[in-house]
Amino acid sequence: MKNNKIIAVWGNPNSGKTTLGIKIANELIKKNKSVILVMADPYTPAIHTVLPFTETKEQSLGALMSSVQISQESILTKCIPVPKTKNLSVLSYLHGENIRTYADYGKERVLDFFILLKHLADHIIVDCSCQFHHDLLSRGALELSDQVVRLISPDLKAISYYDASLPLLGERKFNVENHIKVLSNVKPEMPKDIVGNRFGGIQNELEYSEELQRQVLEARLFESLTDKKSEGYNNQLHKLMAVLFFDQVERGKEKVKKEKKLKMDFLKKGVMRR
Numbered sequence: 001m002k003n004n005k006i007i008a009v010w011g012n013p014n015s016g017k018t019t020l021g022i023k024i025a026n027e028l029i030k031k032n033k034s035v036i037l038v039m040a041d042p043y044t045p046a047i048h049t050v051l052p053f054t055e056t057k058e059q060s061l062g063a064l065m066s067s068v069q070i071s072q073e074s075i076l077t078k079c080i081p082v083p084k085t086k087n088l089s090v091l092s093y094l095h096g097e098n099i100r101t102y103a104d105y106g107k108e109r110v111l112d113f114f115i116l117l118k119h120l121a122d123h124i125i126v127d128c129s130c131q132f133h134h135d136l137l138s139r140g141a142l143e144l145s146d147q148v149v150r151l152i153s154p155d156l157k158a159i160s161y162y163d164a165s166l167p168l169l170g171e172r173k174f175n176v177e178n179h180i181k182v183l184s185n186v187k188p189e190m191p192k193d194i195v196g197n198r199f200g201g202i203q204n205e206l207e208y209s210e211e212l213q214r215q216v217l218e219a220r221l222f223e224s225l226t227d228k229k230s231e232g233y234n235n236q237l238h239k240l241m242a243v244l245f246f247d248q249v250e251r252g253k254e255k256v257k258k259e260k261k262l263k264m265d266f267l268k269k270g271v272m273r274r
């Protein structure tokens with residue numbers, strides 16, 4: 001598929017990775033894109049926290065990653081469709097599982113997994129675990145995805161997490177300079193400028209939304225935010241979506257225009273020479 005993307009959502013503990021992963025997926029399906037949301041965290045399997053009443057029929061991401069062979073078909077059998085949506089499904093560890101439930105898998109498997117996924121949906125969103133140094137799938141997503149969204153809570157714990165974790169991503173292949181840094185779950189009283197200055201280059205922000213907090217508690221994150229007070233969050237989310245997906249379309253259009261102009265110039269020159 002052309003222009004399809006793998007987006008990894010990474011961040012300090014409790015920064016809003018799972019929440020944002022779902023909100024990005026929601027926005028994409030509103031634009032008629034197909035999406036697979038990979039909830040990679042094996043430490044707190046997410047599916048039953050966000051879709052507690054959904055039948056999972058042994059559709060475990062862990063079983064998939066450790067299976068003898070992996071194919072587009074085997075991935076599809078593990079995809080859990082999100083009720084009341086079209087074109088959105090989830091891959092997740094299941095309730096009660098952990099990183100030791102299934103046999104270890106290697107880096108090759110992670111690579112095959114992402115290559116196959118790219119053929120199955122318009123976009124892949126990976127909700128990474130914070131403990132990426134033990135979790136090969138999240139680490140693979142940080143290396144192989146087209147874009148990493150790095151969520152930063154505006155507090156001292158986030159600074160502590162990043163000072164400890166970023167040195168583990170020092171190799172060039174992780175390309176941390178290209179991360180899209182987003183201050184997340186920002187409340188007015190928080191020291192966002194201090195944290196922002198500490199990391200630098202933060203252009204996006206997602207403010208606290210009471211309605212969103214309620215959606216988390218009631219496991220309704222796949223629904224839209226309709227409260228007037230969520231307007232700020234919705235606008236910021238749309239801005240982030242533009243950075244992640246639609247800027248690329250605009251850049252694509254500009255490139256086509258430029259190529260057309262070059263072609264015209266070339267043809268004109270040809271005509272003049274004759």
Ligand SMILES: Nc1ncnc2c1ncn2[C@@H]1O[C@H](COP(=O)(O)OP(=O)(O)OP(=O)(O)O)[C@@H](O)[C@H]1O
Binds near residue numbers: 206210217
């Ligand atoms: N913009 C926001 N407005 C209100 N609450 C938010 C916002 N973003 C995140 N939260 C809250 O922060 C908490 C953590 O969110 P979430 O579970 O998505 O984080 P996480 O980074 O996936 O956590 P973990 O590290 O445990 O995987 C939730 O209670 C969620 O409601």
Ligand SMILES: [Mg+2]
Binds near residue numbers: 017018019041046127
């Ligand atoms: Mg999470």
